Amino acid sequence: MAETAVTGQLKQEATTPAEHELFVNMGPQHPSTHGVLRLMLTVDGERVLSLKPDVGYLHRCFEKIAERRSVPMVVPYCDRTDYLAAITSEWAYVMAAEKLMGVEVPERAEYIRVIVGEMQRIASHLLWFGTFALDLGATTAFLYSFRERETLFDIFQKLTGARMLYNYLRVGGVRNDLYDGFVEDMQRYLKLLEEKLIEYNNLLTGNRIFETRTKGVGVISKEDALAYGASGPVLRGSGVPHDLRKADPYSVYDRFEFGIPVGEHGDVYSRFVVRVQEFYESIKIIRQALKDLPGGPWQGDVPRRMKLVGDVYTRVESPRGEVGVYLVGDGSDQPYRCHYRSPCFVHLQLLEPMGVGHLIADMVAIIGSIDIVMGEVDR
């Protein structure tokens, strides 16, 4: 690969440490960089002096591919951006296309979207909980949360046919209606999850080792978080009550009662608390949606020949933050331009202000706390 000016300079800076310093490559093959993130660290002993994230190891040209495909053909690609929260990525894209075409989504479809969206948030947070604990060395919490995640995936599988990459949302609705017994399955699952969350809490929250590892580590102030463009639990962990489901309600989120958990100190622990609280908020939303679930069609009227005209930016609150899709149409059925805003890409910038001055062991906790998905960063 040709060396650009930027990577050349990065290399130059990174590989010339002073006498007592050590240059360490953390990743792209490191067990705790959640995929293929590469961090170029300069360390003094174990203390991080400087840090530069290097991305691009998982780049699959999502945006360019989207330009050469008709709208329904892109939805499976959306799954593969944020592969741990496929529904929300699909949602942002489908919503953009709907706005460009002026398609109405039936009420039942919106409710189903909210339900699967929140199920996705729970699934994604369960994975985050497990891997975060694993990064800190607590192996058992990882297996516990994966157990519950698999149970949830069973429901996903019954509903959509897939466990992780669903291809479920359609322009104007969803692919298929809820199956018979979905409501009962879901209610049973939510009850189970509530029980298990207590177990998770007993395992980590309040554990002395866990608290010393996370409190006061990777602090990002409210101002910095806003200035860097953070969103989702990272922003809320710093004490900004910003949630797109409330701030810019899309779909039918304005009909549900739920809170926005907010952290106090902007450290790893605050982000942990925010995400754990979000489990309960998602449970609340799903319960309300199941109760008010209206009848009717699950797929609206969509013109046979899709025409995208104009440009639009839609955003949804994914488990990781603000996922946005900027879509420009030129009158054909393929978008002229598609841009995907990835929250994790933005959060990567935060690693430097968060991590410098901490130990390598803390870096692992910090990366875990921003819940990074490299598929989404590189797209």
Place this chain on the structure above:
Amino acid sequence: MTELLWGAWQGWGFGQSSFNVVMGLIKGLLVCVFLAVNALFLVYMERKVSGYIQGRLGPMRVGPKGLLQTAADALKLVTKEDIIPSGADVAVFILAPLVFFAAATAIWVVIPFGPQDIVQDLNIGLIYISAVTGLSVLAILMAGWSSNNKWSLLGAMRSAAQLVSYEIPLVLSLVAIGMMAGSLRLGDIVAAQQSGVTSWFVFPQILGFIVFFTAGLAEINRAPFDLPEAESELVAGYNTEYSGFRWAVFFLAEYANLVAFSALAATFFFGGPTGPFLPPFVWFLIKTYFFIFVAMWIRWTLPRIRVDHLMNLCWYVLIPLALINLGWTGLYVVLWG
């Protein structure tokens, strides 16, 4: 048994000194076999215990209930290609696992399998133990440095930082044991706890036991103190570059250390191989395996502690506790000893 062999040996016309050498070799061999068998079983036990704790089955495929899994794994490790990284310091790289294993086995010289069954009941047993346990850090430093890998080096440095933290409280807790028994000989320590549960040192030495157990876990690099290898932070720390048989030797020695630590906890605080009805060796195994189980339980429950927190814990908490314990022991020995 020894007398019988001694008789035969004399019958063949050999003397006392050569008999001692041969007996030493036999005992050494027995200890090595004991450790190897234990390690084989412990790998299986660890996987089963972790499986039980994590709500899964653990190994089930190879042999009945997966019992032969470790044998299959060991076979795989032995037959693997021997890889030495190109930039490695070859001599030190090869030597490091051996030093580690030697240090792990050396402790077993003084550990009592029964009231009389000690390989060599040194009269400075406690001092010997505190000296030998420090050796394994040397091996880790050798492994970390010679691998020519930055992660290994970081792991080795952590190990050194860990040593200066846990060694002092550990030795202080041993001193209190020496005071209680009035001897540094492990045989005497066992003898002092021979008259039932009430004579166990754990009751007057509860503080000492806490210090010993915590510092001891740190010494054998068990989670939550598995900082030198910390796979989620330092990839695998000092044994990143080790594979195949050399790695197996490290692994074997680690389990030997775990057994030694548990056996020492049983010997110092819980009467060692003494107990009613059952033969001493069985009691030794029961008590040892109890502590092995506790160590595994801790490993699969707690997150990993950070290296500077470990130093804080050792210097600010364990050392004061050990000193308090030392003062209390002095008082105890004077008043009731």
